[in-house]
Amino acid sequence: MEVRQEAGESEAQLADIIQMVRDTVMRRWLLLLVVFAAVAVLGIVAVQFLPVSYTSTAKVRIDPSLNPLATKSADGKAELTPEAIDTEVASVQSPTIARAIVRQFHLDRDPEFAKALQGGGPGLTTASDRESVLAAALLKKLNVSREKLTYILDISFTSADPIKAAKFANAFAQGYIDAKTGNKAGTAERQSQWFERRLKELADDARNADAQVADYRAKAGIVESDGGGANGSTIVDQQITPLAGSLAQAQADAAAARSDLDAARTQMAHGSRDSVGVVLNSATVQALRSQRSDIVRNLGEIQVRYGEKHPETLRVRDQLAAVDAQLQNETRRVISALTATAASTQARVASLRESMGQLETRRAGDTRNAVIAEGLEREATAKRALYDRMSQMALDSMQAARVSLAQAQIVEVAQAPSRPTSPNKPLFYVAALVLGLIAGGATIAVQELMSGTLRSAEDADRTLGLTMLAAIPKVAKGVNPADLLITEPTSFFSESLRIVRAAVLGVRGQAAPKVIALTSALPSEGKSTTALAFARTLAIANAKTLLIECDVRRAVMQRMVKGAPPRVGLVEVIHGDAQLDEAILPGDVPGLDQLLVVSRYFSSEDLFGGGAMENLLNTLRGRYDHIVLDLPPLMGLADGRFLAVLADATIMVVKWDETPASAASSAVNWLRADGSNPIGMVYSMVGQGAESVGGLYYYSRKYAEYYRSA
Incomplete structure (x- = not known):
């Protein structure tokens, strides 16, 4: 269950990140496009000035069957190890071959390579030094590689x-072939001679090692095992095994004899001798006991018949006494026999144990000798194996010395390429486009991180401590947003103002604010347009509403509403130069009246702080269901703060993704410090790409079927 929950949270976080990236791109697509185009164009232009180079490749096949050091595979075929092939690759890149090519083609006169000699200083005075420098420059343009798992070498040169x-x-391919052909026979012959000398030395070493092993075994008394081989046993090992068996048997016999003797002694100590088990098992004792039983039975009959003193009775008693004497003698003899048997078996055990101790002492010395013998045997075996291996290598070397064919051949001659191999312009073009996209993305990401503006419900709650009441969308240029309430009553814009109305008036049973002020932190945040649209929304909902324009320094409202401009307005009413009913004019929707400013008014007087505005509002509260005040911005002007205190509720209008968070936060803090009642904030001019930012989900394409433009 926990795993499923964690997976759901991860998917939600990923979806949020994707939405955030998409929203950022939609807000700043123009900057992204400009940076992308600039970087991509610069990259494409730079590709046009890259130097052009051509690469040509010759292919050389190595024949492992002609290589003297090739190994045999399981099926008997000759093969080269990866290390051997790497050796061949290094041979192609040999400085010796490169120096030969430098001399062959006089590269000191070739401008492409002669420039390597420029700036060489006094160190390039000899021809050999110059050749080395040119050879190094030549090898830098050479590339040799194995073609997959084949025995073909690709020799590529770039120019x-x-x-x-x-x-x-x-x-380079021909130089490699020539070097192999010229050096092969001489190298193999020298190897053969060396192998012969080495084989003779190894043969002598092997014979000496075998002789040493045999001598040592003979002196140490070590005999070969039945299976032969390096391991063997000594004479003591062969003697000690049967002796150990005899000792074990003697110990068992001695233990049994001691046990019988101890049992007999115990029985004799606790009873008559007739109860001793060993005595009872004696055939003689059994016969005497049977005879005694007959005599005792006869004695009983005679005593009954003749009496105690009758001669026959006395004679039978004498017979009984003689039998008892014989039983006692036989019992003593059996006990003596047990004692003698126990003593003899114990003596045999002691003798065998002494013999075993002597053999063990000799065996310890023999063990050391056996270890030495085994070491000598291993050394002899290693020398024989080395001799066998060297003999096989010598045979292979002698066979190679008799082979006159080359170990490699050219299977494909390099051809002049028809088109350059570098640079890969299509790839570089794609790289330029990708780099441009990355640069554009990084630019808008940095700009996004450094913006410091408000864009979501979370920003409003975290920064301002206010609830986001609604998000009012940005409309097309040339369109008066407030007029959309009349021309397109079911549009996104109109619905967002109805959401503001629902949020401000609250649910049934709560007292709705009568005087509602709309202000902003800075100018040009859509405050006046929002105030007009909000007042129209209240009037359309059958609430008698009055819109009062309090931003006297701008006086823009009369250009936004329909009808003839007023002759007198708010300033004249406060000064007492005009009657209130004369200044109030009907609005452009039923139920809406307007108290506007005739012209821009600049004065150092405290126009709204003397009590006149408060008295005016108290007079109007009884005539209207709602009074909407269009306040001036709070930053840099004092009028808005005086007026906000007189309202029942104040709404902050914040321009989406443009108003600095610090400015909006300062304005809200001032309202709270003055005792005003800021009940929430409204985002104005929200971009169409912000459909999934924060709490703006109702403004999503998912709700497209719920809205309809006229």
Whole structure:
């Protein structure tokens, strides 16, 4: 269950990140496009000035069957290890071959390579030094690699001239073949001679090692095991095994004899001798006991018949006494026999144990000798194995010395390429486009992080401590947003103002604010337009509403409403120069009246702080259901703060993604410090790309079917 919950949270976080990225791109797509185009164009132009180079490749096949150091696979075929192939690759890149090509083609006169000699200083005075420098420059343009898992080497050379690229690739391939053909026979012959000398030394070492092992075994008394091989046993090992068996048997016999003797003694100590088990088992004792039983039975009959003193009775008693004497003698004899048996078996155990101790002492010395013998045997075995391996290598070397064919051959000659291999312009073009996209994304990401503006319900709650009442969308240029309430009553814009109305008036049973002020932190945040649209929304909902324009320094409301401009307005009413009913004019929707400013008014007087405005509002409260005040901005002007205190509720209008968070936060703090009642904030001019930012979900495409434009 926890795993499923964590997975759901991860998916939600990923969805939030994707939505945030999409919203950022939609808000700042123009900057993204400009940076992308600039970087991409610069990259494409830079690609046009990259130097052009050509690469040509020659292919050389290595024949492992002709290589003297090739190994045999399981099926008997010759094969080369990866290390051996790497050796061949290094051979192609040999400085010796490169120096030969430098001399062959006189590269000290070739401008492409001669520039490597420029700036070399006094160290390039000899021809050898110059050749080394040119050879190094030549090898920098060479690349040798194995073609997959084959025995084919790709020898590639890169040059600004396609003809040179093919020429030098073929030159390195031919130089490698020549070097292998010229050096092979002499190298194999020298190897053969060396193998012969080495084999003779190894043969002598192996014979000496075998002789040493045999001598030592003979002196130490170590005999070969039945299976042969390196391991063997000593004479003591062969003697000690049967002796150990005899000792174990003797100990068992001695233990049994002691047990019988101890049992007999115990029985004799606690009863008559007739009860001793060993005595009872004696055939003689059994016969005497049977005879005694007959005599006792006969004695009883005679005593009954003749009496105690009758001669026959006395004679039978004498017979009984003689039998008892024989039983006692036989019992003593059996006990003596047990004692003798126990003593003899114990003596045999002691003798065997002494013999075993002597053999163990000798065995300890023999063990050390056996270890030494085994070491000598291993050394001899290693020398024989080395001799066998070296013998096989010598045979292979002698066979290679008799082979006159080359170990490699050119299977494909390098051709001059028809088109350059570098730079790969299509790839660089794609890289330029990707780099431009990355640069554009990074630019808008940095700008987004440094913006410091408000864009979501979370921003409003976290920064201002206010609830976001609604988000009013941005409309097309040239359209008066407030007029959409009349021309398009079911549009996004109209619905957002109805949401503001629902949020401000609250649910049934709560007292709705009568005087509602709308203000902003800075100018040009859509405050006046929102105030007019909100007043129209209240009037359309059958509430008698009055819109009072309090932003006297701008006086823009008369340009936003329909009808003839007023002759007198709010300033004249406060000064007492005009009657209130004369200044109030009907609005452009039923139920809406307007008290506007005739012209821009600049004065140092406290127009709204003397009590006149408060008295005016008290007079109007009884005539209207709602009074909407269009206040001036709070930053830099004092009028708005005086007027906000007189209202029942104040709404902050914040321009989405443009008003600095610090300015909006300061304005709200001033309202709270003055004792005003800021009940929430409204985002104005929200971009169409903000459909999933914060609490703006009702403004999503998901609700497209709920809205309809006229």
